[in-house]
Amino acid sequence: MAERRLSIQQGRIIDPATGLDQINDLHLIGGRIVAIGAMPDGFEPQRIIDATGLVVCPGLVDLCARLREPGLEHKGTIESETRAAAAGGITTLCCPPDTNPVIDTPAVAQLIRRRAKTRGQARVLPVGALTKGLAGLQISEMAALKEAGCPAVGNADRTISNTRVKRRALEYAATFDLTSFLHPADHDLSEGGLVHEGRVSTQLGLPGIPEAAETVAVARDLALAEQTGARVHFRGLSTARATEMLAEARSRGIAASADVSAHQLFLTEDDLYGFNANAHVIPPLRTQRDRDALRAAVASGAISAICSDHRPHEPDAKLAPFPQTRPGISALETLLSLVLELVADGVMNLSSALARVTCNPAEILNRTTLGRIEVGARADLCLFDPNERWRPTPEHWLSQGQNTPFFGRELHGRVRYTLSNGRLVYERA
Missing domain, CATH: 2.30.40.10 (Urease, subunit C, domain 1)
Known part of the structure; x- marks a missing residue:
């Protein structure tokens, strides 16, 4: 009660x-x-x-947490994952649109919100699909998705290869004052890759994803953001060069923001040794230099939010040989502690660190009533x-x-x- x-x-x-x-x-x-x-x-x-x-402090606002419902309830449910979120101090979280069915209709968005209201322990904000079925071919009905409670639109981890379609989608999202969540990965460069392309991928004999897969996508999307005037948010940067590109674009007034997954601020490609399937993530763990650059970008505010990038899996998904394992970390319950570890490491002070998981993500969502402690x-x-x-x-x-x-x-x-x-x-x- x-x-x-x-x-x-x-x-x-x-x-x-x-x-x-x-x-x-x-x-x-x-x-x-x-x-x-x-x-x-x-x-x-x-x-x-x-x-x-x-x-x-204000309840945490998490910009990316897969709850697996509807469609993948053997991995997690709204009830189980919001219970974990509450244990991690998270009171609001965004659910990406790659559910089954995809969140490309008001009915699916309303279903998720209704189940979260009756069964959940945290507020769930569904992110609407940027394109129908996440197929990258036709833009979605964004006005209806916003009306159904979606504060942002995105294409989850699915790339939109057709640049014209992406431009139109960003323009349409801007019309309804929706933030566009963008996955910074070039499909052709990253396809088939499992880990960061470099020393460790060579030693382990695993196909790599080059740094350019991210930087090429960021360059294209920043150009489109400048052209369209759309408000874009890069969901999960992982490379030093991408943070430099973002900071330069922001200095020129482009309406772009970014977050980083908490584990990217602590783990590197070296954590893959022993074919550690729990270190199999997308985007992949990069180099020590990249990790240090991400920390510096978080401290400077170039990257303004830290998220869990929560992806729960059933045990079998991580027990196969490494190439057959599924990427992702169950991360809701460690988000706050990892943010506090940045304070212990001297990366930033406590108030600045908490801003990255409270008022800053709320501002990205244009929900400035969240992530605050004030009368009313x-x-x-x-x-x-x-x-x-x-x-x-x-x-x-x-x-x-x-x-x-x-x-x-x-x-x-x-x-x-x-x-x-x-x-x-x-x-x-």
């Missing part, structure tokens, strides 16, 4: 959007923040949470212990997919409570 009147006392409240950073109290009524500081007159909380020693705002909150150390284990994993390379690794910071619309959706004793 949701706590409709709740006080959170003596937590360190950090709101990157407003610069708030102070030890204080929060008071909630009916899913909204009604006061910061003194308790309002006549306010009688049904529950008090002692947040001493905890950080209270939704009470989407994450309370975490920044000093706790923990090691993820299969026994305590909530996602249906246990495909993560971070099992057994000591991580920084752990969620204690998560509130969505004022409702306590996760509590760890």
Whole structure:
């Protein structure tokens, strides 16, 4: 049962959007923040949470998390994966359009939102398909998708080879003020590749995906963004050169943004040794130089968001010989801890790091009411212990997919409570 009147006392409240950073109290009524500081007159909380020693920040906003429903429920469901999201402090997440059926009609978008509302522990925002069936041939009915609750459109990991179709799709999306999520990969250069083309791919005898597969796609899409005036967002950059291209384009006023998957900030191609299937991801893990450049771009703001890029799989998907394994990491429950590890590593301060998973992704979605702590705002909150150390284990994993390379690794910071619309959706004793 949701706590409709709740006080959170003596937590360190950090709101990157407003610069708030102070030890204080929060008071909630009916899913909204009604006061910061003194308790309002006549306010009688049904529950008090002692947040001493905890950080209270906005609920995390994740720009890419595959929930596998509808169509691939043997890998995950809206119920199981949003439960894992809540355990990771995530209160809003975007579901890519490559479900089955594809999110290219209002009916599918509404189905996902309805199931999330009745079964989920986090807000699910479906990303509409940029082209019908993700086939890259005809643009989708974007006006109807926006009306059905899609804040953005994209083609998931499917490339749009026809540049004319892509231009028209971006123009059409701009007409409805929709952000276009773009997968930066040239199909012809990346087709058949499994890992980064370089030293490790040669040593392991695995087909590679060259850096140019990403940079060629980024160059084309930046040119189209400049031509059309569309608002584009690169979903999952992985190379140093691509970050340089993005920063240069942004300096010229092109409306482009990007995110990076959290694992790309910690893992490199060296983690593939031993044919580690849990390090098989798309885009592939790149070099140490690329990893360092991605960290620098996140710190500078050239890359403004960090996402989980959550892709849960059934066990068999990672047990075959490496070329037959499926790419992806189950990543919702480690997102916040990896972001906090960047703080521990001195990459950026705590407020800046939290901005990459709260107000910044909300701004990319043009949903600026999310990712904030202020009077009148939704009470989407994450309370975490920044000093706790923990090691993820299969026994305590909530996602249906246990495909993560971070099992057994000591991580920084752990969620204690998560509130969505004022409702306590996760509590760890």
